[in-house]
Amino acid sequence: MDASVIVVGAGPSGLMLAGELRLAGIDVIVLDRLSGRTGESRGIGFTTRTMEVFDQRGLLSRFGDLETGTFAHFGGVPLDLGVLGPGHRAARSVPQSVTETVLENWASELGADIRRGQEFRSLEDHGDSVEIRVRKGSGERVLRCRYLVGCDGGRSSVRKAAGFDFPGTEATTELFLADIRGVELEQRLISERPANGMVMTADLGNGIHRIIVSEHGAPPQRRTEPPAFSEVADAWKRLTGIDISHAEPVWVSAFGDATRQVTEYRRGRVLLAGDSAHVHLPAGGQGMNTSIQDSVNLGWKLAAVLRGTAHASLLDTYHDERHEVGRRLLLNTQAQSLLILGGQEVQPLRSVLAELVQYDQAARHLAAKAGGLDIRYEVGRGTHPLLGMRMPRLELSVAGRDTSSTALLRAGRGVLLDLEDNPHLRGRAAAWDDRVDIVTARAEEVPPASPLDGTGALLLRPDGHIAWIAPGSHHDLPTALERWFGPAR
Structure with missing residues (x-):
């Protein structure tokens, strides 16, 4: 190989x-x-x-x-x-x-x-x-x-x-996108639209503006090369009345609405x-x-x-x-x-x-x-509102050292987070410690209204999603460990 x-x-x-x-x-x-x-x-x-x-x-x-x-x-x-x-x-x-x-x-x-x-x-x-x-x-x-x-x-x-x-579905229209310099443009939001199309600007810094322009009825093109900047400038002028043809294009692209x-x-x-x-x-x-x-x-x-x-x-x-x-x-x-x-x-x-x-x-x-915060994966039945969701950042103390749930995921491994110093729990996970970090920690200032209030332990996948939580999961810890991390060692 x-x-x-x-x-x-x-x-x-x-x-x-x-x-x-x-x-x-x-x-x-x-x-x-x-x-x-x-x-x-x-x-x-x-x-x-x-x-x-x-x-x-x-x-x-x-x-x-x-x-x-x-x-x-x-x-x-x-x-x-x-x-x-x-x-x-x-x-x-x-x-x-x-x-x-x-x-x-x-x-x-x-x-x-x-x-x-x-x-x-x-x-x-x-x-x-x-x-x-x-x-x-x-x-x-x-x-x-x-x-x-x-x-x-x-x-x-x-x-x-x-x-x-x-x-x-195939594209039904074509839009132009260009990053340009050498011209001053006021910010335009998508909501500020001309009658016959859509234009948008964003200030990217260093004198560069991004513009997006779309004319109603503009048919999609089968392009093998980017459009000429003159096409973009002409469309911009038709929609806004502003001439940007003297601007320097950093790069130009066209795209459609194919799905x-x-x-x-x-x-x-x-x-x-x-x-x-x-x-x-x-x-x-x-x-x-x-x-x-x-x-x-x-x-x-x-x-x-x-x-x-x-x-x-x-x-x-x-x-x-x-x-x-x-x-x-x-x-x-x-x-x-x-x-x-x-x-x-x-x-x-x-x-x-x-x-x-x-x-x-x-x-x-x-x-x-x-x-991008509405993603929940099916990880097993349970009642906890965070089960299958991504772990929200939680400030922690581990062996007297300040850290966080986010920092514990740096190595790209699974994490079993024991928040109640439960040796029985850690013992049940010991056969997976070659691929899951077992961490005893104390949570710092969990707000009473937080869904993590009262949580005793969590199993985090390497991507940060919660695969098991106690209390709140209807399956036991070894079942969750085997499902996501394979058979016990």
Whole structure:
């Protein structure tokens, strides 16, 4: 084998997956057809959930001082993430190029083998391994791995070569996106729309503005190259009356509102993550964030199967959990597409939705979607409201040292958190201590209204989701340990 895992695509999902696998000691090769990073920045921020994910791996500080805020939107209807409680903030104006640099450095430090200028051509799944053909320059070579993961975007070559079904709807319109410098533009929100289209601006700093422009009735184009900036400038002038043709384009792109999702995230030894598995209108920046979270869900499961501590059926839970997340993502981006791209005929719907978000319950529901905070996995029956949810940050004292539940997940292992110094509980988990950290801790200042009030113990998966909680789970601890971490040692 050339590697246990080969990942095709060095974007955010591929690099995140490589880092997760290396945390678990799995050898991984990342292939990318481009010779270097593009510098393009389709995604420009993080949802609250992605910030939590980065924090649990110690990555958040690598981004420096992040500009954060509680503003979000659903189809252009403003939302305040603060309705979810303190600490729920999103990061703005982080170019995707910066995200890729941080993730590539992290994965490389952990030992990932990242190979650029190597294009995936074909694959053969032999049942116990995957053989792929790769082109580098004018030559080709064959690489073998135990599992292949396609993280190569919406036009995924891996998805096509493996024969995944990719049903959905074709694009109905085309939108332009450009980062430009040399022109001053006032901020325009999606809600501030001209009569015959949609325009938006965002200040990215360093004299760069991002603009998005869509004209009603603009048909989708089958492009093999990015549009000329003159097309973008002309559309901008038609909609706003402002001439930006003298601006310097940093990069220009076109995209549509196609909506598709594969019917399965795994076929044998080939898996998909990120845009390879789902494409949609990039409303609210959810695409990159969901892609990163796909990889965090997959990484520890794939590693456990490769180490032999878990059965290959654990990989089926990757499809079960993330396909449903992707389905709901497509549903909410389709709804937002109607609100964003629709004309005056949609204005009554926008007005009614703006009224509804004045009610706390409706605002919390949509804010949780916008922040990626509404995800609950099926981990077993129980009554506790946090079972299957991601563990909220809890400040802890362990052996007199201050730490947190977030910091305990840095190593990418499972964590059994004993909050009552219960030796019987720890004894029942001892046979899994080669893959689960058993930690006795004291919780610091749990608010009485917190769902963690009265909690005695929690089992955390490596991705931070709660797999068992006491009291509140209807199954016992060994059952949960075996389900997620394999048979006892």
